[in-house]
Amino acid sequence: MTALSTDEVDLLSEQAIADPYTFFSMLREHDPVHWNAAHRSWVITRYDDVAAGFVDKRLSSNRVQIIYEQKLSPEQKVQRAPTYEVLSDWMVFKDPPSHTRLRNLVKRAFTPRAIQALEPRIIEVVDHVLDLPSAGEIDVVGDIAYPIPAMVIAEMLGVPAEDRDLFRAWSNDITMLIFEGARDEHDRQLAQSGLVALSEYLHGLVGAHRKSPKNDLISALIEAKEDDESLTEAEIVNTCVLLLFGGHETTTNLIANSFLALMKDPDQQRVLLEEPDLAESAVEELNRYDGPAKLVVRRAAADLEIRGKQIKEGQRVLLVQAGANRDPLRFADPDVLDLKREDNRNVAFGFGLHYCLGAPLARLETQIALPRMLRRLTNPEVVGERLSYQPLLLTRGLTNFPLRYS
Numbered sequence: 423m424t425a426l427s428t429d430e431v432d433l434l435s436e437q438a439i440a441d442p443y444t445f446f447s448m449l450r451e452h453d454p455v456h457w458n459a460a461h462r463s464w465v466i467t468r469y470d471d472v473a474a475g476f477v478d479k480r481l482s483s484n485r486v487q488i489i490y491e492q493k494l495s496p497e498q499k500v501q502r503a504p505t506y507e508v509l510s511d512w513m514v515f516k517d518p519p520s521h522t523r524l525r526n527l528v529k530r531a532f533t534p535r536a537i538q539a540l541e542p543r544i545i546e547v548v549d550h551v552l553d554l555p556s557a558g559e560i561d562v563v564g565d566i567a568y569p570i571p572a573m574v575i576a577e578m579l580g581v582p583a584e585d586r587d588l589f590r591a592w593s594n595d596i597t598m599l600i601f602e603g604a605r606d607e608h609d610r611q612l613a614q615s616g617l618v619a620l621s622e623y624l625h626g627l628v629g630a631h632r633k634s635p636k637n638d639l640i641s642a643l644i645e646a647k648e649d650d651e652s653l654t655e656a657e658i659v660n661t662c663v664l665l666l667f668g669g670h671e672t673t674t675n676l677i678a679n680s681f682l683a684l685m686k687d688p689d690q691q692r693v694l695l696e697e698p699d700l701a702e703s704a705v706e707e708l709n710r711y712d713g714p715a716k717l718v719v720r721r722a723a724a725d726l727e728i729r730g731k732q733i734k735e736g737q738r739v740l741l742v743q744a745g746a747n748r749d750p751l752r753f754a755d756p757d758v759l760d761l762k763r764e765d766n767r768n769v770a771f772g773f774g775l776h777y778c779l780g781a782p783l784a785r786l787e788t789q790i791a792l793p794r795m796l797r798r799l800t801n802p803e804v805v806g807e808r809l810s811y812q813p814l815l816l817t818r819g820l821t822n823f824p825l826r827y828s
Contacts, residue, residue, distance in 0.1 A: 431445055431465070432460050433445065439813050439814075443745075443748055446745030446748070447745070449467045449742075450467040450745050455730075461738075461815070463719075463737070464728075464738065464739045467742045467745030469746040470752070472742060472745070472773075473746065475720065475741045476773035480724045481721070482722070483515055486515040490502065502610070505599070508617045508621055509617075509660075511524075511661065512660060514664070527647075527652070532780060537783050538786075540783070544574055544787055547570055548787075548794055551565070552795065557828040560799075560825055562824075563819075566678075566795065567681070570674075570677065571669060571673035571783075572586060576589065579666060580627070581666075593616070593671065596613050596617055597671065597814070598612075599617075600816075601812075601815065602719075621659055627640060628644065643658045644658060669783070671817070672778075673714075673780075673787050673788065677788050677792070679712045679818065681796075682820070690759050690760075691796055694796065695793060695796055695797070701793065703762075703766065704761040705789050708788075709768065711748075713747070715816070716816055716818050717740045717741060717815070718740070718816065719738060719816070721737070721739070723735065743770055743772075747769060747770055800828065801828045802825050809821075
């Protein structure tokens with residue numbers, strides 16, 4: 423096979439959603455810089471190209487503003503203005519210097535020291551979630567993988583415990599928009615309603631914190647200053663939307679995907695349980711092997727060439743982390759899960775300026791959760807014939823994970 427047609431690489435097809443790695447492997451081998459007409463995007467799958475793409479200033483993160491200002495009709499602009507008002511403040515959709523300013527004001531809450539201080543509370547949360555009957559059936563996603571990071575980020579922000587269930591419905595509505603699922607206008611409106619509801623709720627919460635500051639992330643964002651710069655009210659609220667959404671969606675999928683990978687590989691289970699000091703590198707390897715990030719979207723801010731292919735200004739470029747992380751030119755036996763892999767530095771959390779701010783928190787939550795899940799959920803068996811994945815372009819996550827244990 424020397425070439426691939428666009429029909430063979432529909433990244434939202436049932437086959438590609440179930441097993442994206444086969445598709446990305448074919449592209450990486452035969453057409454690593456591939457124009458995909460169905461997605462109107464360049465699909466980049468080799469490790470070196472993806473890593474370089476993350477730091478190439480000609481590949482811009484500023485796609486929300488460009489789409490809104492240049493691609494939408496006047497009627498669409500009016501319809502989607504509430505979505506734009508929230509997403510336009512997300513640092514993940516900005517380039518320097520705007521990105522730098524926002525990130526510098528937020529990042530102090532995610533320093534290694536700040537995250538490590540959360541470890542005792544994360545252990546309490548995990549143990550609480552795993553306080554289950556001695557045997558039975560559960561949904562690993564809904565009953566374990568979702569509550570752990572959702573509770574942690576909600577507590578960090580200062581969301582009252584009685585309000586946390588509100589975020590699940592809003593988050594589910596938003597997911598199809600942010601992670602680019604196959605969607606119609608109804609889905610867009612549903613996502614926009616979720617964004618607006620979450621934003622309105624957080625406006626009230628920020629107002630309450632201004633009157634009565636607390637030791638939490640919202641109060642820290644209100645007080646954050648650098649070189650006489652501070653966050654506007656809209657930036658605080660919209661950053662909180664980003665942190666609430668991003669702070670649990672990615673980690674939920676990392677925990678669930680990783681537990682499934684370990685379920686399928688008893689030898690690697692034993693490695694993790696018998697050598698707890700490997701937890702940090704184990705999570706890195708699990709993230710490389712089947713992490714939640716499939717790809718990120720960039721926009722060409724100038725003409726450029728990659729492996730002889732001419733990418734024109736304005737075209738979409740997909741940097742495929744899931745393809746890069748299984749590149750045999752970068753990793754030996756890349757399709758093998760090896761928790762003792764000595765060099766598993768990957769691009770699952772991004773690279774360069776846009777390296778995931780919450781990566782240390784996601785790692786810590788997963789490091790704590792996985793060994794406890796393996797010890798608690800003994801003799802696990804998937805209930806039903808097969809598991810299904812969310813039909814999303816950017817991320818890989820199970821729709822549910824029914825499990826019987828004894």
